[in-house]
Amino acid sequence: MLNSVKQVLKEQLEHRNLIFRMASFELKGMYQIHYLGSFWQFLNPAIQVAIYWFVFGTIRGGAPVNGTPFFLWLIIGLIPWFFISPSIIQGSNSVHQKIGLVSKMNFPVSLLPSIRIVSNSFQFFIMLIILIVIALVYGVEPSLYVIQVLYYLLCLYAFLFAFSLLSSTISTLIRDYQMALQSFMRMLLYVSPILWDTSLITAKFSEVGAVIENFLRLNPLFYIIEGFRDSILGRAWFYQDLVYTGYFWVLTLCLLYFGAKIHIKFRKDFMDYL
Amino acid sequence: MMTKVIFKNVFKTFELHAKKSEKILNLFSLSKKPVKEFMALKDISFEVYEGETIGIVGLNGSGKSTMSNILGGVIQPTEGSLYVNGETSLIAISAGLNGALTGFENIELKCMMHGLTKKQIKKATPSIIDFADIGDYIFQPVKDYSSGMKSRLGFAISVHTNPDILVIDEALSVGDSTFTQKCLQKMEEFKKEGKTIFFISHSASQMRSFCDRVIWLHYGMVKDIGEASKTVDNYQKFTKWFNNLNETDKKKHKKEMLGKQVRINDQFKSLKKYNKRTDVKEIIKNILVIVPVVVMGILVLIGI
Numbered sequence: 001m002l003n004s005v006k007q008v009l010k011e012q013l014e015h016r017n018l019i020f021r022m023a024s025f026e027l028k029g030m031y032q033i034h035y036l037g038s039f040w041q042f043l044n045p046a047i048q049v050a051i052y053w054f055v056f057g058t059i060r061g062g063a064p065v066n067g068t069p070f071f072l073w074l075i076i077g078l079i080p081w082f083f084i085s086p087s088i089i090q091g092s093n094s095v096h097q098k099i100g101l102v103s104k105m106n107f108p109v110s111l112l113p114s115i116r117i118v119s120n121s122f123q124f125f126i127m128l129i130i131l132i133v134i135a136l137v138y139g140v141e142p143s144l145y146v147i148q149v150l151y152y153l154l155c156l157y158a159f160l161f162a163f164s165l166l167s168s169t170i171s172t173l174i175r176d177y178q179m180a181l182q183s184f185m186r187m188l189l190y191v192s193p194i195l196w197d198t199s200l201i202t203a204k205f206s207e208v209g210a211v212i213e214n215f216l217r218l219n220p221l222f223y224i225i226e227g228f229r230d231s232i233l234g235r236a237w238f239y240q241d242l243v244y245t246g247y248f249w250v251l252t253l254c255l256l257y258f259g260a261k262i263h264i265k266f267r268k269d270f271m272d273y274l
Numbered sequence: 275m276m277t278k279v280i281f282k283n284v285f286k287t288f289e290l291h292a293k294k295s296e297k298i299l300n301l302f303s304l305s306k307k308p309v310k311e312f313m314a315l316k317d318i319s320f321e322v323y324e325g326e327t328i329g330i331v332g333l334n335g336s337g338k339s340t341m342s343n344i345l346g347g348v349i350q351p352t353e354g355s356l357y358v359n360g361e362t363s364l365i366a367i368s369a370g371l372n373g374a375l376t377g378f379e380n381i382e383l384k385c386m387m388h389g390l391t392k393k394q395i396k397k398a399t400p401s402i403i404d405f406a407d408i409g410d411y412i413f414q415p416v417k418d419y420s421s422g423m424k425s426r427l428g429f430a431i432s433v434h435t436n437p438d439i440l441v442i443d444e445a446l447s448v449g450d451s452t453f454t455q456k457c458l459q460k461m462e463e464f465k466k467e468g469k470t471i472f473f474i475s476h477s478a479s480q481m482r483s484f485c486d487r488v489i490w491l492h493y494g495m496v497k498d499i500g501e502a503s504k505t506v507d508n509y510q511k512f513t514k515w516f517n518n519l520n521e522t523d524k525k526k527h528k529k530e531m532l533g534k535q536v537r538i539n540d541q542f543k544s545l546k547k548y549n550k551r552t553d554v555k556e557i558i559k560n561i562l563v564i565v566p567v568v569v570m571g572i573l574v575l576i577g578i
Contacts, residue, residue, distance in 0.1 A: 018386060018387075021386055022383070022386065022387070025372070025375065025379065025382075025383050025386075028374075028375060028379065029372050029374040029375050030374070032374050032375065032415070033374050033415070101387075102387060103347075103348045104346055104348055104363075104364045105363075105387050105388050105389075106347075106361065106388065106389055107387050107388075107389070210577060211575070211577075214574060214575050214576070214577045215575060217574055218571055218574060218575065243570065243573050243574060243578050244574055246570050247567075247570035247571060247573070247574045250566045250567050250570050251567050251570070251571075253563075254563050254564060254566075254567045257563050258560075258563070268350050269349075269350060271343070271348050271349045272288075272349055272350075
């Protein structure tokens with residue numbers, strides 16, 4: 001039953017070195033034509049964070065969320081988002097974009113989404129470090145909960161891999177899907193707990209609001225982003241909400257199952273669909 | 275002699291759709307309308323033995339590139355069976371070099387994608403640079419290369435990845451004669467090593483001097499296969515005859531031949547592979563995977 005999942009995961013494992021080297025070449029190719037080179041990898045997120053600092057931290061001065069300064073609360077959500085959003089969009093597009101290059105070689109196509117995810121990770125880790133520095137500046141006491149970041153990183157990568165594997169196949173077969181996905185991702189930013197605190201709905205509409213909030217929680221990114229907040233702000237352990245944790249993993253495995261299945265089914269014919 | 279490649283009744287068809295939406299309906303086999311198909315390859319059968327060099331000639335659109343793509347594993351035949359014993363490497367000039375990276379970096383990248391180890395790459399790099407022979411440009415970004423330089427580099431990398439079966443799809447036609455000479459020498463080397471080579475070219479003289487046997491593809495079918503000079507002679511006789519026709523006869527002939535390549539497929543032959551009646555087991559499996567998600571989703575929704 002899990003043959004295709006096994007095969008896809010085996011390919012990733014066997015070619016893990018190749019993934020990292022290809023990802024670093026991708027970055028090199030991207031930044032080599034710039035005078036500042038890979039310094040942009042640091043500069044880009046720094047500028048983005050600075051803008052949000054300026055708008056939300058100084059001018060708008062949002063109210064603290066459960067005692068956490070709004071700006072700190074905001075960037076813990078935003079920084080994973082800066083990684084998730086482009087990874088999903090580029091990961092989904094990766095097969096369509098690169099299949100022409102790799103089809104002539106003995107190269108497993110299932111690596112293409114992973115390469116995109118890994119090459120985006122370099123920037124993400126720089127941003128995570130910035131994030132921790134900012135958290136310290138804001139006077140967050142380092143606690144044992146921080147270890148949980150590793151668990152949520154695992155969740156994040158598992159989800160990104162499963163989702164982009166599935167969606168890279170769909171996107172190659174049906175090009176409209178990529179367009180729809182881009183719009184959908186833009187919308188997702190506003191229904192995830194990134195820019196605003198979703199518990200406001202429950203506070204405002206009481207019972208109906210609670211259902212709406214639970215509905216928003218069905219979004220797996222909700223689990224990951226709130227998870228990062230739980231870890232960095234030291235709010236809760238992931239096993240304290242087993243139902244939600246269970247839901248996330250069951251969903252991720254389901255995506256992986258179907259992703260691997262249709263990937264294996266169609267991969268020999270990808271060239272015919274270009 | 276060992277058989278290296280067997281084509282047995284190979285068909286490659288491309289569906290002709292009037293509208294884009296028909297394609298997607300067909301993909302999910304929702305449409306029951308008969309499909310118009312273009313047969314790029316029509317009932318091709320032949321065998322190739324170890325160490326042979328096979329030339330492929332034919333007019334534009336006769337299916338040469340479709341055949342080389344099938345040989346290289348880029349696309350799959352629609353019908354028929356294909357047996358390839360060994361690794362094939364398709365050498366086409368356009369094969370992706372990354373424009374932003376230097377030639378030197380591209381060598382590493384492409385070798386890596388071909389599955390060479392770091393050590394092997396290190397060993398191969400000097401001889402690739404030597405073969406490409408583009409001087410200091412090797413350390414410049416590929417986007418600044420001339421088209422000749424690109425094809426030199428592309429060819430140099432491809433021949434150093436050490437394949438068993440080489441498919442050369444008109445890759446030699448871009449370089450100047452000195453480079454072509456060098457490539458042919460390299461090909462001779464491969465021949466001596468007992469490698470099987472498929473050689474697609476429009477140059478009759480290269481075909482004659484270089485190939486053991488030649489396949490003449492004509493509107494998707496094998497018109498002639500046999501000893502190189504004989505087949506090339508036949509082919510040249512045909513082109514001469516064709517060129518002497520007047521314009522209307524030429525058009526008529528072409529139309530007639532192309533018409534033979536179109537068929538109406540109402541039996542959904544080509545879709546069979548996806549359309550294998552999804553058996554009950556498969557459906558149960560899928561449901562088994564989805565059910566837990568739905569159950570957990572409901573639990574989250576009611577807020578337990």
